[in-house]
Amino acid sequence: MPVSVESIQDELMVFDVKIENDVEVPEKLVELCTVHGLKEEDLVNEWMAFSTTRNLLLTVTNLNQLEHEVLSKKNTRSHPTPRKEKHCGNRDFNTIQELIEVENDEENLLDSYTTPAKGSQKRILSTPENPQSKRISSINRSPHVLFSPASFSPSATPSQKYSSRANRGEVVSSHGEVQGTMWNGGSGRRISIELFSPVEESLPKSYKFMFQKLTDIREVISCKIEELGESMKKHFNIEEFTSVSFPAQETVTVLGQIGCDSNGKLNSKSVILEGDREHSAGMQVSVDLSELKDFSLFPGQVVVMDGTNSTGRKFVATKLYEGVPLAFNNPAKEFEEYPQQMVITACGPFTTSDTISYDALKDLIDLVNRDRPDICILLGPFLDSKHEQIENLQLTVTFEDVFKRCLKMIIEGTRPSGCHLVFVPSLRDVHHDPVYPQPPFNCFEPSIEDKQRVHFVADPCTLSVNGVVLGMTSTDLFFHMGAEEISSSLAGGPDRFTRILKHILTQRNYYPLYPPSEELNIDYEALYTYCSMSVTPDVFIIPSELRYFIKDVIGCICINPGRVTKGLVGGTYARFLIRSRTTGSEEKRSPCVSAQVVRI
Numbered sequence: 001m002p003v004s005v006e007s008i009q010d011e012l013m014v015f016d017v018k019i020e021n022d023v024e025v026p027e028k029l030v031e032l033c034t035v036h037g038l039k040e041e042d043l044v045n046e047w048m049a050f051s052t053t054r055n056l057l058l059t060v061t062n063l064n065q066l067e068h069e070v071l072s073k074k075n076t077r078s079h080p081t082p083r084k085e086k087h088c089g090n091r092d093f094n095t096i097q098e099l100i101e102v103e104n105d106e107e108n109l110l111d112s113y114t115t116p117a118k119g120s121q122k123r124i125l126s127t128p129e130n131p132q133s134k135r136i137s138s139i140n141r142s143p144h145v146l147f148s149p150a151s152f153s154p155s156a157t158p159s160q161k162y163s164s165r166a167n168r169g170e171v172v173s174s175h176g177e178v179q180g181t182m183w184n185g186g187s188g189r190r191i192s193i194e195l196f197s198p199v200e201e202s203l204p205k206s207y208k209f210m211f212q213k214l215t216d217i218r219e220v221i222s223c224k225i226e227e228l229g230e231s232m233k234k235h236f237n238i239e240e241f242t243s244v245s246f247p248a249q250e251t252v253t254v255l256g257q258i259g260c261d262s263n264g265k266l267n268s269k270s271v272i273l274e275g276d277r278e279h280s281a282g283m284q285v286s287v288d289l290s291e292l293k294d295f296s297l298f299p300g301q302v303v304v305m306d307g308t309n310s311t312g313r314k315f316v317a318t319k320l321y322e323g324v325p326l327a328f329n330n331p332a333k334e335f336e337e338y339p340q341q342m343v344i345t346a347c348g349p350f351t352t353s354d355t356i357s358y359d360a361l362k363d364l365i366d367l368v369n370r371d372r373p374d375i376c377i378l379l380g381p382f383l384d385s386k387h388e389q390i391e392n393l394q395l396t397v398t399f400e401d402v403f404k405r406c407l408k409m410i411i412e413g414t415r416p417s418g419c420h421l422v423f424v425p426s427l428r429d430v431h432h433d434p435v436y437p438q439p440p441f442n443c444f445e446p447s448i449e450d451k452q453r454v455h456f457v458a459d460p461c462t463l464s465v466n467g468v469v470l471g472m473t474s475t476d477l478f479f480h481m482g483a484e485e486i487s488s489s490l491a492g493g494p495d496r497f498t499r500i501l502k503h504i505l506t507q508r509n510y511y512p513l514y515p516p517s518e519e520l521n522i523d524y525e526a527l528y529t530y531c532s533m534s535v536t537p538d539v540f541i542i543p544s545e546l547r548y549f550i551k552d553v554i555g556c557i558c559i560n561p562g563r564v565t566k567g568l569v570g571g572t573y574a575r576f577l578i579r580s581r582t583t584g585s586e587e588k589r590s591p592c593v594s595a596q597v598v599r600i
């Protein structure tokens with residue numbers, strides 16, 4: 001079962017304990033849960049019992065002490081003997097049906113030796129009145145029962161904690177004109193959805209990965225530094241860049257990429273600057289940030305700095321130039337006549353951690369049919385690799401079969417609404433290519449009547465909806481960058497979410513972090529081709545394990561819809577209204593009229 005920082009924070013809030021602005025504390029809490037097999041509630045209880053008697057603060061040092069004195073000793077006392085599980089082998093639809101028929105025959109044979117009792121719980125036989133087994137007939141029922149997991153999951157009972165939630169429909173975050181807003185769409189009428197990028201810059205299908213030369217990676221990084229450096233040079237009217245290793249007593253301007261001098265986490269004392277090829281031949285220099293009062297840096301960030309380098313070995317930075325975002329798209333005039341469009345976006349997992357009954361997905365289909373949005377954007381994971389039943393290989397059919405049933409349920413279930421469906425894969429989708437950028441799903445072919453409204457896109461993806469540009473990625477870039485970013489800001493400066501969003505938009509890439517998170521497999525040639533932004537999106541959808549939000553960052557409306565489920569309980573989704581920009585208008589108004597994050 002995956003452990004999230006937010007769920008640990010919720011448990012701590014029960015005891016009115018807050019995590020201070022220290023990134024290492026949440027990471028350590030998640031690590032303790034993972035290493036010692038503890039639930040969030042159990043870990044918090046251990047900490048409260050340990051800290052209350054000693055009057056300790058919640059710090060990494062004290063957590064290490066808890067692990068050494070309490071958790072490690074508990075592990076040594078109990079070594080449970082692992083149970084031997086029978087290997088069930090591969091199952092498909094036909095073999096499952098055969099097994100059920102054999103089981104029916106065995107029951108009939110046993111019943112012939114006994115006297116039928118009143119109210120017998122005997123299974124209904126296959127007769128003309130009941131032609132199919134109850135477990136198999138679920139496949140051909142209505143869309144809500146279409147994806148009945150009883151045929152492939154040993155424990156498919158609905159989650160009691162999810163079904164008993166009392167806050168469904170609660171609006172938890174809003175932006176723009178929400179008073180009196182009617183949250184209803186036009187059922188997908190008069191809508192144009194297409195990839196914004198040219199065909200050669202859009203990932204259409206699977207590609208070969210797991211083989212790339214270091215020289216090719218170096219080439220991609222160098223090209224990124226040079227391109228961003230050239231744009232900042234023009235924007236700030238910089239005459240010339242100097243080599244990062246050139247000894248200079250006077251102030252010079254250098255270009256390079258931020259890195260760390262070791263394999264650990266970046267901090268203000270371990271920052272290095274890796275120069276570009278043209279001016280610095282790729283050489284590195286240590287950076288002294290003591291003269292900077294306001295900065296925000298992360299590994300992989302391309303920066304331009306002013307400073308001195310008296311010895312050629314340490315660059316003392318005195319000024320950090322802000323990144324320059326791309327311009328917004330100017331839509332065609334024809335889109336001005338199009339009506340306002342409603343978009344719903346939701347991010348998986350779509351089932352709670354204790355079952356694969358997909359109750360949350362069924363609720364999502366219900367609200368799509370109720371509100372009739374023009375577009376519904378669904379981001380994975382649809383079949384989460386971190387789900388306990390999937391990790392333990394407890395399903396009786398292939399992952400791909402489960403996913404196909406899931407898609408069929410969504411497409412057929414939303415058919416009455418007429419809305420367009422956009423499916424974005426996730427690296428946590430157990431059945432799909434585990435590489436970033438990730439190609440679109442290709443294992444399901446919609447029917448002719450649904451083909452026009454179903455769109456399978458890559459991760460990341462940039463779409464044009466009636467001239468409004470939507471950028472989206474299912475990868476938790478927030479969590480990855482938040483763990484690596486360092487900053488020092490004056491009072492009243494932007495919060496961490498805003499800083500990270502601004503970094504993404506000004507670095508002009510859907511994944512600017514380098515080196516990437518350990519859980520991410522990146523193909524850098526594909527990253528350079530398919531993950532670069534050609535314009536600043538009007539709306540940027542970036543789901544994360546971190547708290548949901550809606551923020552206006554340099555004119556781009558950034559939305560974290562949260563996840564549809566959070567462990568055992570329901571999560572959130574987002575809805576927003578868009579209208580194409582008016583060409584030639586002096587007022588630069590966002591095409592996102594209003595937006596909300598709502599509990600499922």
